[in-house]
Amino acid sequence: MEPLTQGLMAVLWRLTALMAADRREWTEAVLAEAAELPAGWRRLSWLTGGIRLTMREAARARRPWYPAAFAAVATGIAWSAWSGPPGDPAIAINRVDVLAVVVILAGSAWIFRRTRGPVAVARWTRLVRTSGYTAVLALVLVKSAVERVAGAPPNNHAAGPAVAWTGEVVFLALMASYAAVILVYTAQRSPVLPGTLAIGTSTGLILGVVAYLLGPLGFPLRFTGPWSARLYDVALGLGVLLALCAPVAAGLAAARRTGGSLPAGSRFRQGAMAGLWSGTTAALVVAVLSTATIAILPYDSGLQYWATAHIGQWIPAVGEISPVLHPRLGYVAGNSAFAAGYLAVLLIGPLAGCAFGAGGARMRHPRGPRTTMTVPRIRPSRFGA
Amino acid sequence: MTRPSEFTKQTLAVLAVLCAHPSSWQHGYAIARDTGLKSGTLYPILVRLADRGLMEACWEDEQPAGRPRRHLYRLTPEGLASATAALADVTPMVRAQARAALSPRRRLSTQD
Numbered sequence: 139m140e141p142l143t144q145g146l147m148a149v150l151w152r153l154t155a156l157m158a159a160d161r162r163e164w165t166e167a168v169l170a171e172a173a174e175l176p177a178g179w180r181r182l183s184w185l186t187g188g189i190r191l192t193m194r195e196a197a198r199a200r201r202p203w204y205p206a207a208f209a210a211v212a213t214g215i216a217w218s219a220w221s222g223p224p225g226d227p228a229i230a231i232n233r234v235d236v237l238a239v240v241v242i243l244a245g246s247a248w249i250f251r252r253t254r255g256p257v258a259v260a261r262w263t264r265l266v267r268t269s270g271y272t273a274v275l276a277l278v279l280v281k282s283a284v285e286r287v288a289g290a291p292p293n294n295h296a297a298g299p300a301v302a303w304t305g306e307v308v309f310l311a312l313m314a315s316y317a318a319v320i321l322v323y324t325a326q327r328s329p330v331l332p333g334t335l336a337i338g339t340s341t342g343l344i345l346g347v348v349a350y351l352l353g354p355l356g357f358p359l360r361f362t363g364p365w366s367a368r369l370y371d372v373a374l375g376l377g378v379l380l381a382l383c384a385p386v387a388a389g390l391a392a393a394r395r396t397g398g399s400l401p402a403g404s405r406f407r408q409g410a411m412a413g414l415w416s417g418t419t420a421a422l423v424v425a426v427l428s429t430a431t432i433a434i435l436p437y438d439s440g441l442q443y444w445a446t447a448h449i450g451q452w453i454p455a456v457g458e459i460s461p462v463l464h465p466r467l468g469y470v471a472g473n474s475a476f477a478a479g480y481l482a483v484l485l486i487g488p489l490a491g492c493a494f495g496a497g498g499a500r501m502r503h504p505r506g507p508r509t510t511m512t513v514p515r516i517r518p519s520r521f522g523a
Numbered sequence: 524m525t526r527p528s529e530f531t532k533q534t535l536a537v538l539a540v541l542c543a544h545p546s547s548w549q550h551g552y553a554i555a556r557d558t559g560l561k562s563g564t565l566y567p568i569l570v571r572l573a574d575r576g577l578m579e580a581c582w583e584d585e586q587p588a589g590r591p592r593r594h595l596y597r598l599t600p601e602g603l604a605s606a607t608a609a610l611a612d613v614t615p616m617v618r619a620q621a622r623a624a625l626s627p628r629r630r631l632s633t634q635d
Contacts, residue, residue, distance in 0.1 A: 161570075163580070163582075163594065164566055164569075164570055164594075166594070167551055167566070167580075167593075167594030168551070168562055168566060169591075170591040170592060170593055170594060171550065171551045171552040171562075171593070171594075173590055173591050174552055174590060175552065183561060183562075184555075184561070184562045185562075186562075186563065187561050187562030187563025187564070187565075187566065188562055188563075188566070190563040191562070191563060191566045191567060191570075194567065195570070255574055259567075259571065326574040326575070327574060327575065327576060
């Protein structure tokens with residue numbers, strides 16, 4: 139038994155090298171304690187647990203597939219955005235967009251890993267982070283696809299290149315903020331409780347999908363039949379109500395979920411963070427889906443027919459939609475009012491969500507912090523303070 | 524219906540041990556003995572608690588004779604508040620299980 143134990147200790151010591159430098163103390167702690175255990179199966183079992191811990195931490199510290207997948211996707215998007223006629227200002231904007239977003243996403247991940255730690259252990263949290271990053275990259279992809287449509291002017295073309303580039307700077311600043319929120323919410327040292335993240339994600343997904351279904355191209359739909367028009371008006375009204383109430387409900391639910399385990403200030407913060415996350419998720423979902431639909435529009439005659447029939451004279455800022463749709467469908471996305479609309483959604487969504495979520499958390503009747511508890515009595519510690 | 528705790532039963536058992544003497548430093552084997560947890564379960568819990576800032580860890584200052592230096596653990600003020608609230612907030616069943624993990628009979632059975 140002793141040679142086996144010695145062998146396991148040697149293996150565990152070697153495995154320590156696989157871990158990140160700041161995590162090695164945990165394996166060293168297991169090894170230090172092992173010396174105190176009675177020799178035999180108990181010490182063997184202790185060391186086996188240490189190996190499990192070490193392998194798990196090593197796997198977490200070195201996940202080559204995440205950076206590899208990110209690099210592959212970023213290369214694909216860059217290739218997609220790069221193609222286009224030289225001299226087209228839309229292509230220049232696309233290229234800057236892709237390069238800047240890739241640098242922002244990679245750089246933010248590097249910075250927040252040092253300040254907030256790596257991604258949390260839970261698979262759910264990893265899924266949220268991966269989905270969030272995927273959504274940001276997808277938004278850049280579909281945005282560049284829309285602007286690449288032949289003849290489509292860049293955003294704010296009519297207003298001149300300075301306005302177009304200002305819009306791009308705002309877009310990139312928003313993407314940096316989205317990356318920061320995604321990373322902070324899913325980090326190990328996140329101030330957000332897992333329940334808050336779950337509530338915000340589910341609320342935001344529902345809200346984003348409903349908003350998209352009610353206006354897939356960013357405009358309310360037009361129905362000619364009296365019943366279908368009335369039904370759509372009701373659905374639109376309910377959608378607006380949902381947009382107002384969902385972040386409030388998320389904030390309320392997040393604050394309620396924390397119960398008495400946190401002080402009132404922390405419950406309020408959890409509510410605000412749930413609202414912020416639901417607004418962020420909803421804005422990202424609706425922006426990606428709508429822009430993707432517009433990107434498909436020039437190539438899908440069925441979708442064009444549907445769009446022509448269901449988009450009507452509604453937004454004065456955009457003007458007549460029909461002539462916009464007819465000659466160059468890409469112009470729908472290139473229109474400055476349209477682009478500004480989605481920038482506004484991406485900007486206002488999280489802020490409004492945060493405000494409404496905080497309001498929802500305030501609605502919860504505050505319950506005083508519990509001060510009494512029953513702690514099981516155990517023997518005194520061997521170490522003094 | 525009671526709200527599910529944000530901590531697992533095993534984590535609650537660890538928190539109960541650390542909470543019992545919040546100003547004292549405790550080491551891994553002592554916690555394992557008190558909770559009945561194996562190292563493969565205990566240490567990931569300790570790692571998570573430390574990552575969340577609920578627990579602080581340090582090495583013994585001086586090298587004791589005859590054994591390696593121990594890695595010591597203690598709840599932070601935030602951890603103590605969370606643990607206190609969580610232990611008070613969990614269902615009676617979970618609290619009983621956490622307490623059972625610390626019962627004298629169990630401790631005796633895990634004594635060397």
